[in-house]
Amino acid sequence: MLARLLAVSIVVAACSIAATAWLAVQTTSVAIQQEQGQAISSGNRVYEVLVDYAAQHTSWAGVDKVVTVLAQETGRRIVLTDQNRRVIVDSEPGSHPLPDSASANVDPLAVDPSLVSAGPDRISPSAIGPYALDQTSIDTLNVLAQRALQCVRERGAVGSIVTSPSGRPRIQSPDPVATAQCTRTLDTPVKSEQAALSQLDSLVNECLARQQLPPILLGLDFGWQPTTAQAAPSGAVPGQTDQRVQDCVTTGRHEQLTPFVAPAALLFVTSAGGVATPSPFDLSAGNKLRIGLAVSGVLVVTIVVTVLAGRRFIRPLRALTTAAQRMRDGDVTTQVTVRRRDEIGRLAGAFNDMAASRAQVERLRTDLISDIAHELRTPLSNIRGWLEAAQDGVAEADDVLVASLLEEAMQLHHIIDDLQDLAMADAGTLRLHPETVSVRELFTQVTAAHRTRAEAAGVTLAAEDGDVELPADPVRLRQVVDNLVTNAIRHTGTGGSVRLNSFVDGEEVVLEVRDSGSGISPEDLPHVFDRFWRAEKSRSRQTGGSGLGLAIVRKLVEAHGGRVGVESELGVGTVFRVRLPAR
Numbered sequence: 001m002l003a004r005l006l007a008v009s010i011v012v013a014a015c016s017i018a019a020t021a022w023l024a025v026q027t028t029s030v031a032i033q034q035e036q037g038q039a040i041s042s043g044n045r046v047y048e049v050l051v052d053y054a055a056q057h058t059s060w061a062g063v064d065k066v067v068t069v070l071a072q073e074t075g076r077r078i079v080l081t082d083q084n085r086r087v088i089v090d091s092e093p094g095s096h097p098l099p100d101s102a103s104a105n106v107d108p109l110a111v112d113p114s115l116v117s118a119g120p121d122r123i124s125p126s127a128i129g130p131y132a133l134d135q136t137s138i139d140t141l142n143v144l145a146q147r148a149l150q151c152v153r154e155r156g157a158v159g160s161i162v163t164s165p166s167g168r169p170r171i172q173s174p175d176p177v178a179t180a181q182c183t184r185t186l187d188t189p190v191k192s193e194q195a196a197l198s199q200l201d202s203l204v205n206e207c208l209a210r211q212q213l214p215p216i217l218l219g220l221d222f223g224w225q226p227t228t229a230q231a232a233p234s235g236a237v238p239g240q241t242d243q244r245v246q247d248c249v250t251t252g253r254h255e256q257l258t259p260f261v262a263p264a265a266l267l268f269v270t271s272a273g274g275v276a277t278p279s280p281f282d283l284s285a286g287n288k289l290r291i292g293l294a295v296s297g298v299l300v301v302t303i304v305v306t307v308l309a310g311r312r313f314i315r316p317l318r319a320l321t322t323a324a325q326r327m328r329d330g331d332v333t334t335q336v337t338v339r340r341r342d343e344i345g346r347l348a349g350a351f352n353d354m355a356a357s358r359a360q361v362e363r364l365r366t367d368l369i370s371d372i373a374h375e376l377r378t379p380l381s382n383i384r385g386w387l388e389a390a391q392d393g394v395a396e397a398d399d400v401l402v403a404s405l406l407e408e409a410m411q412l413h414h415i416i417d418d419l420q421d422l423a424m425a426d427a428g429t430l431r432l433h434p435e436t437v438s439v440r441e442l443f444t445q446v447t448a449a450h451r452t453r454a455e456a457a458g459v460t461l462a463a464e465d466g467d468v469e470l471p472a473d474p475v476r477l478r479q480v481v482d483n484l485v486t487n488a489i490r491h492t493g494t495g496g497s498v499r500l501n502s503f504v505d506g507e508e509v510v511l512e513v514r515d516s517g518s519g520i521s522p523e524d525l526p527h528v529f530d531r532f533w534r535a536e537k538s539r540s541r542q543t544g545g546s547g548l549g550l551a552i553v554r555k556l557v558e559a560h561g562g563r564v565g566v567e568s569e570l571g572v573g574t575v576f577r578v579r580l581p582a583r
Contacts, residue, residue, distance in 0.1 A: 042074035055108035055126035107264035129260035145169035151182035203252035425555035458494030492517035
């Protein structure tokens with residue numbers, strides 16, 4: 001539900017933003033494009049000129065004339081300051097204060113690649129420093145350039161001569177093979193260039209030595225090659241090594257060129273006179289109408305979306321309310337159709353689980369009342385029948401009849417006691433009086449009490465001798481073992497055996513009652529501890545018991561903080577294991 005409400009809010013917000021953005025774009029797009037285009041063009045022009053000036057001068061002295069011309073050409077206020085915002089030159093002195101942030105940082109050794117072209121070291125091509133050629137060298141190289149161009153053309157390629165900022169001519173041709181073969185002499189550094197390259201080699205190799213990298217040789221294009229075939233350091237990654245070499249080359253060039261360029265400065269480009277450009281947005285009658293229509297549209301969309309979403313939320317809640325009312329009126333089979341996977345869907349699923357649980361409880365309650373009535377009716381019917389027979393003179397009230405009636409009364413009393421124990425256990429009022437119990441003594445008492453019954457049934461009853469003690473209520477623990485032994489003897493045929501065993505398993509004491517009887521089928525195992533349940537429905541109360549013994553065993557074991565389990569195999573036998581805390 002939270003996700004859906006969030007989605008609705010996002011939809012409404014998106015509609016509002018979209019409508020507002022559309023209105024703003026339709027009203028101001030043309031004016032903004034014109035203003036931005038003019039600002040970008042003039043700003044780039046100012047930046048390029050000032051970067052070239054800084055690359056060719058060691059200071060900003062004399063830049064005021066250049067700034068004045070640029071301000072007249074662009075119609076903007078141009079201010080140049082140092083890094084501490086001290087004014088170097090201002091095209092409109094005494095005008096409005098400068099903006100908080102500069103338009104650009106003018107540094108020929110770290111240019112903005114989005115405004116001017118530069119290599120990977122971001123150094124302006126105009127920053128030539130010691131690589132500037134004198135006129136004699138230029139004349140000599142021009143002669144070599146003409147010869148190289150003729151050579152290129154003789155090889156069937158086209159080309160032209162271009163001059164770099166340092167004055168060195170170069171051959172520009174789309175045929176790299178012909179160019180390389182014809183410009184070997186032309187590309188050889190002159191004396192002044194070689195001196196500058198040697199100085200740069202020294203600076204770069206010092207940087208490489210600090211990083212334990214082999215020395216290199218630099219060319220006029222500031223590409224490099226190793227001085228020897230020395231291998232790269234162990235563990236070095238080629239890409240990372242190239243980057244470290246490039247960083248050293250950039251650092252060396254910065255150190256070499258710094259004395260030949262002007263220091264970095266901050267550039268501010270604003271409108272003329274410091275007056276902000278007027279907003280092109282005009283709240284005319286047409287614009288006001290469009291705003292009203294947009295707001296009305298957003299309001300309508302919000303209402304429609306909210307109503308639709310609210311109906312989707314309310315529909316399953318109404319179904320849950322109706323189902324709850326039917327359950328209140330006694331329909332315990334009520335179910336709600338679950339078609340969602342959100343919080344409402346999980347609520348409907350929980351309601352269905354609750355309804356199914358209540359239906360099961362109601363069914364168990366009905367079955368329990370029916371079973372109790374059946375179990376009590378049998379002994380009461382026998383007692384009433386024999387008494388009526390004696391009263392009518394049909395039967396004689398002798399010792400045999402009295403003994404039979406006493407046996408039926410005792411059976412009735414036994415059922416009532418079992419029901420009382422179960423009721424106390426269910427209500428949590430079953431009181432235990434724990435003390436240290438010797439399992440050996442317990443097994444001795446149980447085998448002595450059941451030996452006569454076992455011998456009458458032809459069953460061997462034995463207990464393994466084990467010296468184990470545990471804290472438990474001796475009366476209730478005896479009741480647990482008695483019920484298990486009685487059940488085992490009842491379901492073990494002539495010639496079979498019932499054995500009692502005990503052992504310690506970690507923090508638990510395990511009591512085992514193992515028989516070699518008929519066993520229990522796998523589909524019946526989950527029900528052996530249910531009340532009034534019998535594996536064979538045809539068994540009578542005399543041959544199958546009341547069906548409460550194992551239910552009482554489970555309740556008493558759980559009251560001791562333990563658990564009871566059963567394993568069985570048809571035709572082999574059954575093992576009941578009672579696990580109780582050793583402390």
